Amino acid sequence: MRTAFIEALTERAAEDPRVMLLxxxxxxxxxxxxxxxxxxxxxxVGVAEQNLAGxxxxxxxxxxxxxxYSIANFPILRCLEQLRNDVCYHKAxxxxxxxxxxxxxxxxxxxxxxxxxxxxxxxxxRMKVIAPGDPLEAKAATHAASEGIGPxxxxxxxxxxxxxxxxxxxxxxxxxITVREGTDxxxxxxxxxxxxxxxTADLLAPQGIAARVISMHxxxxxDEVAILKAAQETGHVVTxxxxxxxxxLGGAVAEVLAEASLPNVRFRRFGIPSEFTKQVGxxxxxxxxxxxxxxxxxxxxxxxKIA
Amino acid sequence: xxxxxxxxxxxxxxxxxxxxxxxxxAKSSHLGSNLSMAELMAVLYKRILNVSPETIxxxxxxxxxxxxxxxxxxxxxxxxxxGFFPLEWLDDFYVDGARLxxxxxxxxxxxxxSSGALGHGLAMGAGMALAGKRDEAPYxxxxxxxxxxxxxxxxxEAAMLAAHHGLDxxxxxxxxxKIQALGHTRDVVDLEPFADKWTxxxxxxxxxxxxxxxxxxxxxxSVPFETGRPSCVIAHTVKGKGVSxxxxxxxxxxxxxxxxxxxxxxxxxEGQA
Numbered sequence: 213m214r215t216a217f218i219e220a221l222t223e224r225a226a227e228d229p230r231v232m233l234l235x236x237x238x239x240x241x242x243x244x245x246x247x248x249x250x251x252x253x254x255x256x257v258g259v260a261e262q263n264l265a266g267x268x269x270x271x272x273x274x275x276x277x278x279x280x281y282s283i284a285n286f287p288i289l290r291c292l293e294q295l296r297n298d299v300c301y302h303k304a305x306x307x308x309x310x311x312x313x314x315x316x317x318x319x320x321x322x323x324x325x326x327x328x329x330x331x332x333x334x335x336x337x338r339m340k341v342i343a344p345g346d347p348l349e350a351k352a353a354t355h356a357a358s359e360g361i362g363p364x365x366x367x368x369x370x371x372x373x374x375x376x377x378x379x380x381x382x383x384x385x386x387x388x389i390t391v392r393e394g395t396d397x398x399x400x401x402x403x404x405x406x407x408x409x410x411x412t413a414d415l416l417a418p419q420g421i422a423a424r425v426i427s428m429h430x431x432x433x434x435d436e437v438a439i440l441k442a443a444q445e446t447g448h449v450v451t452x453x454x455x456x457x458x459x460x461l462g463g464a465v466a467e468v469l470a471e472a473s474l475p476n477v478r479f480r481r482f483g484i485p486s487e488f489t490k491q492v493g494x495x496x497x498x499x500x501x502x503x504x505x506x507x508x509x510x511x512x513x514x515x516x517k518i519a
Numbered sequence: 520x521x522x523x524x525x526x527x528x529x530x531x532x533x534x535x536x537x538x539x540x541x542x543x544x545a546k547s548s549h550l551g552s553n554l555s556m557a558e559l560m561a562v563l564y565k566r567i568l569n570v571s572p573e574t575i576x577x578x579x580x581x582x583x584x585x586x587x588x589x590x591x592x593x594x595x596x597x598x599x600x601x602g603f604f605p606l607e608w609l610d611d612f613y614v615d616g617a618r619l620x621x622x623x624x625x626x627x628x629x630x631x632x633s634s635g636a637l638g639h640g641l642a643m644g645a646g647m648a649l650a651g652k653r654d655e656a657p658y659x660x661x662x663x664x665x666x667x668x669x670x671x672x673x674x675x676e677a678a679m680l681a682a683h684h685g686l687d688x689x690x691x692x693x694x695x696x697k698i699q700a701l702g703h704t705r706d707v708v709d710l711e712p713f714a715d716k717w718t719x720x721x722x723x724x725x726x727x728x729x730x731x732x733x734x735x736x737x738x739x740x741s742v743p744f745e746t747g748r749p750s751c752v753i754a755h756t757v758k759g760k761g762v763s764x765x766x767x768x769x770x771x772x773x774x775x776x777x778x779x780x781x782x783x784x785x786x787x788x789e790g791q792a
Contacts, residue, residue: 252653263642263676270646273632274654275578293636294673298643301633302625 586640682721
């Protein structure tokens with residue numbers, strides 16, 4: 213996703229001189245070419261995330277379309293007040309890009325686990341929250357944000373995620389993508405869990421469960437229509453995210469379902485408990501720890517289905 | 520005194536009177552912070568800033584950021600006096616359903632950015648100045664900071680960046696009234712040697728009497744002090760300036776004048792030249 217992002221941004225920077233990339237001294241090997249090619253559209257503010265957000269706002273208020281880029285929590289939590297007061301209040305064209313959503317940087321430890329970002333950013337007025345499911349979605353989201361649509365939080369995984377979509381996609385902000393059809397239940401996934409969602413559906417199929425898979429790449433504004441349709445048509449909705457179960461995709465979908473009060477709809481959130489993950493290991497390992505592998509998920513979903 | 524100087528002096532006086540009346544009526548706070556910056560604001564709007572009610576959307580206008588957003592009453596007052604919006608708006612400052620909130624808010628004509636959380640202004644100003652440099656635009660960016668917000672690390676992040684990029688179109692003015700929310704700056708977290716700090720961060724620094732109109736104008740007219748460096752003006756001021764019993768008193772960061780105190784404050788301010 214990181215590669216798709218920088219490629220898309222490079223395309224846009226070439227077309228539109230207002231597009232800028234600001235980094236807080238991270239992005240080795242990722243931003244180098246961009247910096248060389250567009251020196252007037254690039255800035256490294258140093259290890260100073262508050263400044264990253266504040267300077268980005270000043271640039272945006274002077275006509276620029278700014279992308280800020282850093283790792284996991286750094287470009288969002290360190291400067292949360294700048295995002296709220298400076299970026300969001302002023303409707304500044306600033307997209308905060310965080311690379312390393314979830315456990316992408318798992319082995320680096322707790323500081324590098326981006327596991328509360330969706331919940332926190334979703335609560336900011338005017339902030340759009342996007343977590344693409346694969347590189348194709350990351351590219352499309354980058355193009356959309358680069359048009360200057362106000363404050364955006366763009367949560368990326370890292371490099372090397374597989375492309376899940378088999379063909380071209382019609383990606384629109386706030387419009388979920390149905391990746392596969394199904395009538396028995398719906399797995400709503402966000403971010404880099406999309407592949408896991410599809411693999412889980414593969415495991416459910418031989419057990420006679422046809423699972424619909426939806427990529428909810430935009431957490432805010434949320435595609436409530438897709439959620440309610442899934443609930444009505446399949447009667448069983450689960451959410452899947454590499455994020456705390458509090459307030460992220462699961463929380464957002466729960467809000468919609470609770471207010472809709474549909475009869476006979478089952479619902480369950482799959483994610484991470486609201487705890488610090490102390491186990492040491494890779495993304496794959498930490499997903500396993502939290503039961504976020506296709507096998508564990510399929511088993512839990514079947515049990516829930518039978519119960 | 521020349522006619523021009525008289526105009527500026529009169530504006531400073533009216534900023535103080537408006538702010539005192541507004542804060543009295545609203546029963547709000549931060550009067551001392553408004554009184555300390557009256558001359559700075561009067562000179563900026565009458566003599567320095569290339570902006571007017573007709574040019575608030577002109578890409579080449581000078582920008583002022585009131586980073587010490589708690590001094591909103593005086594800010595609204597100077598904008599209204601200079602015709603950015605009707606003076607009547609000042610009457611319902613802080614009132615339910617009114618336009619003017621207790622901290623400076625973008626959307627009010629002439630206000631560039633919302634402020635109120637300290638330590639945000641200089642970074643936004645640096646961003647604007649950087650855009651000006653990259654676009655080769657003629658405008659300047661002035662950020663008026665409180666001394667207290669120089670406790671914020673973010674202020675120094677922006678200071679370092681501005682110097683590194685040679686933003687000589689950026690001017691930081693510090694209303695150094697020496698009192699912050701819980702005491703004198705020297706007792707809370709001493710800023711001294713203050714000028715040396717800005718110099719060490721790469722800024723061209725001048726220290727002035729922030730109540731001396733001529734000194735303020737001369738200084739702000741000569742920015743950038745050095746080509747290739749941002750300019751810092753440390754304006755030595757007195758918190759609560761103009762009302763004898765408010766001067767250098769922490770209490771007037773909070774208290775609003777009522778009854779006899781209000782009458783005395785108005786009388787003292789009215790009586791000034």
